[in-house]
Amino acid sequence: xxxxxxxxxxxxxxxxPTQSKPAAFAGGFLRAIGxxxxxxxxxxxxxxxxxxxxxxxxxxxxLKVVGPQGAFVGLWQGALxxxxxxxxxxxxxxxxIFAGLAVALAFKCGLFNIxxxxxxxxxxxxxxxxxxxxxxxxxxxHLLLALAAxxxxxxxxxxxxGILKAYTGAHEVIITIMLNYIALSLVxxxxxxxxxxxxxxxxxxxxxxxxxxxxxxxxxxxxxxEIHYGVPLALLAAVLVWFFFARTTWGFEIxxxxxxxxxxxxxxxxxxxxxxxxMALSGLLAGAAGAVEVLGVTHRHELGFGSGYGFDSIAxxxxxxxxxxxxVVAALLFGxxxxxxxxxxxxxxISGSIISVVQGLVLLFVAADVIIRWVYRLRVKSDRxxxxxxxAALLAEESAGGEPVGEAPGAAGLGSDxxxxxxxxxxxxxxxxx
Amino acid sequence: xxxxxxxxxxxxATLLATTLRVATPLTLGAIGGxxxxxxxxxxxxxxGLMITGAFAGYVGGIWSxxxxxxxxxxxxxxxxxxxLHALLSxxxxxxxxxxxxxxxxxxxxxxxxxYDQYFSQHAPTGGGVPILGIPFLEDIPVFGRxxxxxxxxxxxxxxxxxxxxxxFYTRWGLRTRAVGEHxxxxxxxxxxxxxxxxxxxIVGGAIAGLGGAYLIVEVSTxxxxxxxxxxxxxxxxxxxxxxxxxxxWGAALLFGxxxxxxINIQQCGVDFPAQIIxxxxxxxxxxxxxxxxxxxxxxAAIGVPYEK
Numbered sequence: 088x089x090x091x092x093x094x095x096x097x098x099x100x101x102x103x104p105t106q107s108k109p110a111a112f113a114g115g116f117l118r119a120i121g122x123x124x125x126x127x128x129x130x131x132x133x134x135x136x137x138x139x140x141x142x143x144x145x146x147x148x149x150l151k152v153v154g155p156q157g158a159f160v161g162l163w164q165g166a167l168x169x170x171x172x173x174x175x176x177x178x179x180x181x182x183x184i185f186a187g188l189a190v191a192l193a194f195k196c197g198l199f200n201i202x203x204x205x206x207x208x209x210x211x212x213x214x215x216x217x218x219x220x221x222x223x224x225x226x227x228x229h230l231l232l233a234l235a236a237x238x239x240x241x242x243x244x245x246x247x248x249g250i251l252k253a254y255t256g257a258h259e260v261i262i263t264i265m266l267n268y269i270a271l272s273l274v275x276x277x278x279x280x281x282x283x284x285x286x287x288x289x290x291x292x293x294x295x296x297x298x299x300x301x302x303x304x305x306x307x308x309x310x311x312x313e314i315h316y317g318v319p320l321a322l323l324a325a326v327l328v329w330f331f332f333a334r335t336t337w338g339f340e341i342x343x344x345x346x347x348x349x350x351x352x353x354x355x356x357x358x359x360x361x362x363x364x365x366m367a368l369s370g371l372l373a374g375a376a377g378a379v380e381v382l383g384v385t386h387r388h389e390l391g392f393g394s395g396y397g398f399d400s401i402a403x404x405x406x407x408x409x410x411x412x413x414x415v416v417a418a419l420l421f422g423x424x425x426x427x428x429x430x431x432x433x434x435x436x437i438s439g440s441i442i443s444v445v446q447g448l449v450l451l452f453v454a455a456d457v458i459i460r461w462v463y464r465l466r467v468k469s470d471r472x473x474x475x476x477x478x479a480a481l482l483a484e485e486s487a488g489g490e491p492v493g494e495a496p497g498a499a500g501l502g503s504d505x506x507x508x509x510x511x512x513x514x515x516x517x518x519x520x521x
Numbered sequence: 522x523x524x525x526x527x528x529x530x531x532x533x534a535t536l537l538a539t540t541l542r543v544a545t546p547l548t549l550g551a552i553g554g555x556x557x558x559x560x561x562x563x564x565x566x567x568x569g570l571m572i573t574g575a576f577a578g579y580v581g582g583i584w585s586x587x588x589x590x591x592x593x594x595x596x597x598x599x600x601x602x603x604x605l606h607a608l609l610s611x612x613x614x615x616x617x618x619x620x621x622x623x624x625x626x627x628x629x630x631x632x633x634x635x636y637d638q639y640f641s642q643h644a645p646t647g648g649g650v651p652i653l654g655i656p657f658l659e660d661i662p663v664f665g666r667x668x669x670x671x672x673x674x675x676x677x678x679x680x681x682x683x684x685x686x687x688x689f690y691t692r693w694g695l696r697t698r699a700v701g702e703h704x705x706x707x708x709x710x711x712x713x714x715x716x717x718x719x720x721x722x723i724v725g726g727a728i729a730g731l732g733g734a735y736l737i738v739e740v741s742t743x744x745x746x747x748x749x750x751x752x753x754x755x756x757x758x759x760x761x762x763x764x765x766x767x768x769x770w771g772a773a774l775l776f777g778x779x780x781x782x783x784i785n786i787q788q789c790g791v792d793f794p795a796q797i798i799x800x801x802x803x804x805x806x807x808x809x810x811x812x813x814x815x816x817x818x819x820x821a822a823i824g825v826p827y828e829k
Contacts, residue, residue: 201622251810260563260618261757262810264753265753265757265807272796272797275796280794398625401619438636438638440629440633440634441634443630445630447623447630455613455615
């Protein structure tokens with residue numbers, strides 16, 4: 088049935104002249120949304136089915152999958168079963184939203200930020216440090232300082248690969264992977280050494296608790312819906328990222344460089360500047376993920392937090408098709424899976440790692456949408472734009488003699504087509520530059 | 522002369538022996554990555570392939586009671602996992618970095634899940650593996666311990682030599698390099714680009730899996746996520762070694778040395794943050810990639826799916 092929606096000859100398609108313009112527009116719009124959502128939805132659905140099959144095969148008990156005490160019910164209960172569970176899901180999703188936005192932002196510039204994990208860790212440790220070290224700063228100011236420190240830490244950690252890429256051509260994927268491990272070692276060292284919590288009896292590597300003035304306040308305190316302010320902040324960040332790309336010159340330039348570095352250069356844009364800017368902003372968002380988690384949930388930085396966010400955020404950015412609001416939805420899915428996994432494990436004694444399998448499958452099916460199109464006999468053309476990266480081509484270009492970024496001939500950015508149109512009339516400076 | 526109560530020559534010998542030992546999984550991972558990347562397919566999945574190999578080696582070794590069968594199972598399983606990377610990146614033309622990410626997430630998910638389901642209550646440990654000493658050399662006083670190692674250590678060394686020879690002196694090597702540098706030209710003269718890439722990615726993945734299995738040989742038990750980034754250090758070694766077998770091996774030894782230093786410093790009780798030394802491989806890789814110390818030039822066609 089889903090295939091019918093996308094059948095090009097169906098009435099309601101934007102083409103036929105018999106329709107009035109608004110109706111045609113609305114039809115085309117809905118169809119576009121349907122097209123954009125169809126593959127991710129089917130990907131998620133298929134991943135769940137396979138996850139269920141895996142549980143069935145390994146436990147030999149179908150009731151463990153679909154029974155009233157089964158995995159799916161447990162997952163649902165844990166994720167959305169009660170107001171408290173919903174609040175939990177929202178809180179768990181918050182770092183995913185920030186980190187997913189971070190990866191998506193870099194994608195728009197044709198850059199692959201695998202370093203969200205490191206940037207997140209640096210952001211978390213910076214926020215925690217400022218959070219506990221300053222004496223007696225009153226509430227909103229201490230919080231703002233700690234938050235700013237977290238953002239700045241992430242920004243710096245993200246800017247390093249940006250600068251190296253822009254001025255030496257070093258590939259950001261490798262650099263960000265290396266920086267992840269450097270961040271890991273650095274944080275390990277800091278938490279076990281200079282920033283260690285020296286309260287009596289503590290042996291674990293963690294910072295002291297942050298001051299009450301640096302904690303993120305809570306919404307709906309006292310009710311089961313209690314969440315911290317990081318949740319609305321994450322949603323605000325999504326709106327800001329959308330606004331940044333749809334309505335600002337900086338966003339437009341980054342998108343253009345991502346779509347076609349050569350065209351961007353001929354239009355007078357600095358590929359190097361935009362590469363650095365995109366990576367720095369990406370790092371800032373990842374840093375926010377860490378800072379908000381520290382200031383809102385854990386109130387200190389502890390070793391072990393943040394592992395896995397790097398790869399998960401890539402999956403989230405791709406699942407959300409690098410659209411900020413898509414990222415929010417994908418992050419909610421991942422957050423729900425994560426917070427639901429505990430209940431599922433409790434109900435069924437099935438390992439929570441099945442969630443990683445499902446997440447991996449989701450990414451697999453979103454990336455290789457050919458499989459989904461084949462399984463469900465979809466006739467829609469493959470939406471390659473979302474999933475081809477300039478990254479690969481840029482790597483190849485390095486070998487062409489170490490020219491800095493942007494010479495890649497086939498560098499297709501990750502922005503989808505609507506983005507390319509979105510900002511074209513929003514930049515009054517354009518004419519003078521051209 | 523002694524250092525922390527140990528004669529210095531014994532300390533050096535121990536350090537070198539540890540280096541050779543911890544460099545082995547890195548060497549195997551890097552050689553596996555080399556197969557893949559030389560044919561033009563980026564491999565950030567080495568980490569995932571290693572954990573696959575580690576788990577498969579564990580299961581195979583436990584069930585058969587024979588570590589060689591365990592290694593074989595690891596080789597085959599990691600090869601199969603790598604076949605997914607090949608299928609996605611070569612046939613479906615998925616971005617190779619995304620494809621590698623998929624393999625990483627799936628490998629950690631599947632091994633973690635299966636371990637929790639079947640072994641978390643009762644995780645048997647395998648018997649030890651006989652140390653294989655090199656005749657005569659192992660009898661050298663003090664430094665003889667360098668030549669008493671697990672068989673896999675010697676396998677890794679042999680593989681380095683064989684890969685070097687094959688890559689530069691055989692028809693397969695020429696084809697691999699051609700496909701990695703200029704697939705169109707290779708195709709024009711009749712080389713099957715897809716086939717060469719498939720074989721290389723699968724065999725490379727299998728070798729990386731052997732690197733993971735080595736971890737099992739060493740500690741005789743599996744724990745989820747036990748590779749803790751060795752796959753990425755292997756990738757770093759491959760890059761630092763400029764995509765050549767001997768270079769990658771040298772880099773693996775260097776990175777292994779920093780790890781050995783870390784281990785020995787901790788055992789020695791020296792008050793120096795071991796994590797700072799642990800950063801060295803990554804810092805060195807960044808410095809090299811940034812062009813400060815010799816330039817690392819990847820195969821020209823790496824990362825680009827070949828369209829016929």
